[in-house]
Amino acid sequence: MHIKSFGPAVVLGVFLAGAASAATLQDTGNDGDNWQRARAELDRRMAVDVRPQQARNVILFIADGMSIPTISAARIYGGEQAGDGETHTLSFEAFPSTALVRTYNTDAQVADSASTATALVTGHKTRSGAISVRADQFLDACAPGADLPPTLVELAERRGLATGIVSTARLTHATPATLYAHSLIRSWEADSDMRPEGVAAGCVDIAAQLLAFDEGDGIELALGGGRARFLPEAEGGVRADGRNLIAEWQANDRVAVTDAAGFRALDPAAGAPVLGLFSDSHMAYEADRSEADEPSLAEMTAFAIDRLSRNEDGYVLMVEAGRVDHAHHATNAYRALTDMQAFDAAIAAALERVDLDETLIVVTADHGHTMTFSGYPGRGNPILGLVRRANPYEPGTEPQLTLDETGRPYTTLGYQNGPNVRAHEGEPLDEETVMAPDYLQETAVELSNETHSGADVALYATGPRAHWFGGSIEQNTVFHLISAALGWPRDEDETAVE
Template sequence: MVNAGSLGATWIAFACCLCFVITYDSGNVCCSHAADAKEYTEQDKQYWIKNGKEKVTEKVKYVNKRGVAKNIIMFLGDGMSLTTLTASRIYKGQMEKRSGENEYLSFEKFPFVGMSKTYCVDKQVADSACTATAYLSGVKTNYETIGISASVKLNDCPGSMAPENRTDSIADWSIAAGKAVGLVTTTRVTHASPAGVFAHSANRNWESDADLAKAANLTDVTHCEDIAKQLITRSPGIDIKVSICQCGYSNIDALILIFQKTSCIRFGKDKSAYVENKEQLLNVDPSKTDYLLGLFESMHMKYHLKADASKQPTLEEMTKKAIEILQKEENGFFLFVEGGLIDAGHHQTTARLALDETVELSKAVQQAVDMTSEDDTLIVVTSDHSHTMTMAGYPVRGNDILDLSGSLGSDKLPYTTLSYANGPENLQPDVNCARQDLSKVDKSNFF
């Protein structure tokens, strides 16, 4: 363990060492107090020295909060790999008519960053189910299972029902501590990531009673409940105060439909609201609302770039409304917010959609930062797993991130800066099994 005093000393020592390194060839500017009136550019070495000094000073001056957070907001970028972050910050800048490379997503300015190992107990490559269990309960489990330990194999219904095999999520802990719980996602509410908040299932695909009926042909599901039913009949699902998500009408338990038609029947209380579109959501009065259910689409929400902005709320707007309602809680709250369509865009190998959804998540995070105080609220932004999107070639500074890299492959054909190692099949295969000449392809549709 490192105490606050030694930690501060460590930071100062690190800052001095770093300052020495970056200014070794600059006349020891760390010790200089003279104002430098000249405006340097990236072509000048002094520009980078000054930039380094400012970053070190910023870190040295930062005061780490040592108290206990009253509120916790956890943002999850589903499938948001490191390459996605790099490409998204460039995309963000280029959408604002800048080159993009030196941009920041809102959460890239946070004072601390860490890495996690995203494997399942039985798989090298993790899915959203085993990872949701890991980051929401602290327990790694098997591929495609939710809220249970790794002693339960995929499709083992009896094993998943044993209390000793069930994990407790942050939602459980929050409710036990007297805190309110909220859930916001751009996917259907029974999808793997949001289900990790409230469900226990030996198969992430057992989302509805219809899914369980199909599974009954392969395994014993006699005593299992589908994920939708757990949401509205079991704690912690039934205790969630703010749920802004998607219903999944075509693949959902009949009880969810009853839920949707009877306007928050599960609450059975005053000061509750049910909304189906952007206007209704924005018109919800937080001072008069303690319970909110928002269902906007029949399955996942539409991608931000493809949605009707007058009807579908943004992730930022949904996050804002959730915080407005939960901030009234005397004992604080836990809010889980998922940007789930980053993953969907990558699965379709549509980089433009994935990058745009990442920028939308960044906006939602900034909204949360603006509405809360670091004195009592902990905000964490993470991802559950990566994707196969890569960046390659040596495109010039400011090159369109969604265009050709400017380089040629060994086959003398151009290739894009971003590419995928797997995904949907090529709909226009070359008869000679050669690559397409991408210089002749409409990249606006390609991505």
């Protein structure tokens, strides 16, 4: 059946046709539920407890590539699993404060993870590909004593706070690297990745910078992937300098683990710093984790909080769902949404462990993606499925498959660009094909990989001074808001914000 869009005049005409027609179009028993949900939301909003006190701890959750359509689709996907469909909410959607964050950088309307994460953790916008250096810094940034922008982790360590980094990506990948490293080029993850001019200028690869990090008493915890960047070629790694950075880490009375069993045997009450490297490259997608010997993002988050909260001066923790981005680049919405469920579970695990009177939690993305959510699917239609639209002329009937102008079905989720261009010949899509975990959503513009989006991303905040996060803000303002919530001086020679 070829369903066309219904114009407003047509729908209005149905309502004007009389009481009988109007009665056939009313919501079938859900209006009271919708009203009560809205009233409950009103009650929650009116009862929001503003916490004006200084934060003791901060947890920054970043879902790499979490566009607003990703949040909407993940909510519905979670609702399909939980049985409450479109009325489902993700854990962070209950946070009282929200903002829209502008993600452009100094040289691009559509930015990459290195520059956007740098904005979040240093307060400086920079150029694409740069890791925690200013936009006007190049090889001079590698010189001894270079004036590099300090990161949240560096500033926290200087003040005696405990610090931790958790990611499902490589620990040397763009987002986690911005917290402890300063690099002109994000791809300089190991010495074998570096350009000769960088080596000649004294630049140090990102993995080696993690090992050499010496602010305060050092990072207490770093958990993620990327083991090969820490090992020499002779031991299955990619380092050309022959260094085994894992062994060097352990030689300094620090603990390293490389599998889930070793991780789960750790005691969070133990004082030694922990390095967890659970895969040679990125950790597995959540959908594939059962086949890998890796802890979940929620497990790593829970351990990190239990470990860091032992510091009486507080802590700063960053948790990244790094592979939402990778699934989007492949136009594989299934893995993007399942990794979003893992991200949501990690936030829920954090909420069970922290006191929101002293812990500020900020949830956001570094940038978005081009995934679209459209097509007029009816309520209850599978978010990964083909579009089936309810017919307003016949309430209660089964939604009908919607076809494009060539008579072919299409999915609710798609991408503006990427590898799987929509075809107008061959076998039409069917439900079994599009619901499969490995299905790649169709795209409009053919590229080898889908790109980021330049659209604003969402931010959610709860805890002390969360009410400062709101409206439309620059991405680097997030760093300044977090710093102010912790009571840090706006500059080293200024007094703390009251």
